[in-house]
Amino acid sequence: MHIAEGFLPPVHAVAWGAAAAPFVVHGARTLVRDVREHPESTLLLGASGAFTFVLSALKLPSVTGSCSHPTGTGLGAILFRPPVMAVLGTITLLFQALLLAHGGLTTLGANVFSMAIVGPWAGYGVYRLARRSGAPLMAAVFCGAFVADLSTYCVTSVQLALAFPDPGSGFPGALGKFGSVFAVTQIPLAVSEGLLTVLVMRLLVQSSRGELTRLGVLLTGKRVASATAGTETPETRQTTGTTGTGTVAR
Amino acid sequence: MTRNAKINALLLLAVAALAVLPLALGLGDHKEEPFAGADGEAETAITELDPDYEPWFSPLYEPPSGEIESGLFALQAAVGAGVLAYYFGVRRGRRQGAEQARRQQPVPGTGPDSDSDAGSDADPGRPGEAVSPGPRA
Numbered sequence: 001m002h003i004a005e006g007f008l009p010p011v012h013a014v015a016w017g018a019a020a021a022p023f024v025v026h027g028a029r030t031l032v033r034d035v036r037e038h039p040e041s042t043l044l045l046g047a048s049g050a051f052t053f054v055l056s057a058l059k060l061p062s063v064t065g066s067c068s069h070p071t072g073t074g075l076g077a078i079l080f081r082p083p084v085m086a087v088l089g090t091i092t093l094l095f096q097a098l099l100l101a102h103g104g105l106t107t108l109g110a111n112v113f114s115m116a117i118v119g120p121w122a123g124y125g126v127y128r129l130a131r132r133s134g135a136p137l138m139a140a141v142f143c144g145a146f147v148a149d150l151s152t153y154c155v156t157s158v159q160l161a162l163a164f165p166d167p168g169s170g171f172p173g174a175l176g177k178f179g180s181v182f183a184v185t186q187i188p189l190a191v192s193e194g195l196l197t198v199l200v201m202r203l204l205v206q207s208s209r210g211e212l213t214r215l216g217v218l219l220t221g222k223r224v225a226s227a228t229a230g231t232e233t234p235e236t237r238q239t240t241g242t243t244g245t246g247t248v249a250r
Numbered sequence: 251m252t253r254n255a256k257i258n259a260l261l262l263l264a265v266a267a268l269a270v271l272p273l274a275l276g277l278g279d280h281k282e283e284p285f286a287g288a289d290g291e292a293e294t295a296i297t298e299l300d301p302d303y304e305p306w307f308s309p310l311y312e313p314p315s316g317e318i319e320s321g322l323f324a325l326q327a328a329v330g331a332g333v334l335a336y337y338f339g340v341r342r343g344r345r346q347g348a349e350q351a352r353r354q355q356p357v358p359g360t361g362p363d364s365d366s367d368a369g370s371d372a373d374p375g376r377p378g379e380a381v382s383p384g385p386r387a
Contacts, residue, residue, distance in 0.1 A: 002289050006305030007296060047337035053330030057323050060269045061285045065278030068288040100322050101309035102289070160292060164299045174299060181291045188272075192265045199261045200334075206254065207341035 001071070001156040001182060002096065002111055005104025012163045017109025020086075023117045027086030034084065041080075044204075044211055048076035049088040051200060055193060056092055056115075062185045070193035071152050074145030075200055077120035078127050079215055089116025114155035123148025137205075137217070138198050145197035149190035153182040 008016070035042055055072030062068055076085045090112050096102040103111050127144030131137070157178035166173030204212060212218040251259075278284025296303060313319035 004289060004293055004305070005309045006307035007293060007303075010306065043337055043340065047334050050330040050333035050337075054327050054334065055330075057327040057330065059287065059323075061272040061278070062288075063272050063277055065272070065281045065284055066288045066291055067285050095326065097309075098311065099313075100319060100326070101312040104307065104309055106307045156292075160296065164296050164303070166299055177295050177299070178292060181288055181295055185288050188268050192268045195261050195265050195268075199258055202254070202258060202261075203338060207338060207345065 001068075001114055001153050001186075002093075002103035003107040003156065003160065005097070005101065006106055007104075008107050008110055008159070008163050010106075012159070013106045013109060015109075016107075016113050016159065020109045020112040020117060023083070023086045024090050024112060027083040027090075030081075030083040031087050034080065038214070041211065041215075044208065045076075045080060045084070045088075048079055048085075049091065051075050051197075052085075052088055052092050053095075055196065056096070060189055060192060062188050064180075064185045066181075066185055068153075068182070068185045068189055070189050070196070071115050071119055071149050072193065072197075073115060073120045073152070074123040074127075074141075074148035074193065075197045077124040077148060078141060078144050078197075078201075079212075079217060082117070082120035082124045085120035086112070086116045089120070092116075110156075110159050114152045114159065118155045119148040119152035122151035138201065141201045142194040142198050146190045146194040149193040150183065150186055153186040154179070157182045 031045075035045070052072035052075075055070040057069070059067045059069045071089075073085050073089050076088055090108075093103055093108060093111050093115060097104050097108055097111075123144040123146075126147040127140050130140035130143050135143070157175060160178045161171050161174035164174055165171045166177065201217075205218065209218065272278065273285070313322060
């Protein structure tokens with residue numbers, strides 16, 4: 001979904017930059033506040049950023065006979081809400097623009113808008129909707145990650161079609177063209193991203209139950225992780241919790 | 251293998267299958283350049299739509315060869331994977347540490363039915379009757 005350096009006309013480049021900037025600034029503020037209030041979440045924040053790093057470096061073959069890569073922004077959006085992802089996504093895009101000549105500085109605004117803003121928000125919205133309508137956690141996570149990935153590439157198609165409308169059929173024609181390059185290619189990759197995000201979320205549920213509960217991803221523990229003895233009755237769990245082992249029974 | 255581990259392995263297998271199938275089925279054969287990057291194809295599409303368009307800015311730094319580029323991509327993935335692995339390692343270590351500490355405590359955390367009366371003395375703010383109903387229940 002990286003629009004290459006110099007491949008957006010200056011007016012478009014500036015406009016997308018201006019559209020993206022407030023989200024990134026707001027995201028940076030949110031991020032700083034979050035870290036100050038909950039220093040213990042820094043590690044998980046780093047892990048979410050790392051997930052984006054890994055996934056956006058993975059170029060996978062797709063059914064259209066071309067290669068593309070997932071974005072990895074769904075996980076962080078679900079865990080820390082989309083504003084934080086605007087920052088983490090921008091960092092990833094900057095790294096790729098500066099070191100890999102992948103994307104670019106002039107197109108950074110447009111790329112940030114698709115991958116670090118629309119993707120996370122769309123994914124988060126779908127995740128919340130699914131949760132509210134009673135979907136199981138992992139199903140909602142899959143849908144959120146899938147939509148975050150796919151919507152990013154749809155936005156890229158729109159951005160390019162706006163900048164380069166088809167001489168004959170105008171914007172719709174160009175949208176079809178770019179959509180077939182990006183969006184169709186991306187469908188199986190979005191499935192992969194959904195599956196990988198579910199995998200990481202499963203590992204998080206096993207390892208970081210307390211953190212997920214604090215972030216509101218898990219509702220207050222219906223069942224305690226397999227790490228604690230499954231034989232405990234609710235009463236003993238309560239009493240051991242208050243005596244100081246603390247971390248388990250929240 | 252626990253049920254959890256099986257599900258995780260299945261998820262990974264599904265992702266691998268999704269990546270391998272297009273290659274195995276030869277879905278790129280109809281193209282001049284099979285499995286090229288979609289980003290590059292978009293550039294081609296742009297030059298088709300607007301043959302006169304000239305990119306007005308070029309990257310400040312461009313990896314001098316495909317090898318360097320793939321190396322940098324591998325670096326990116328490695329950094330990300332390293333941080334992720336660190337996170338899960340720290341978590342696992344903490345969990346094991348907490349478990350060990352609980353096992354060493356005189357108050358039985360995991361085996362409540364053994365010595366509930368002996369445990370009450372090591373429980374400062376809480377009298378014996380607060381602990382005892384649990385194990386009996």
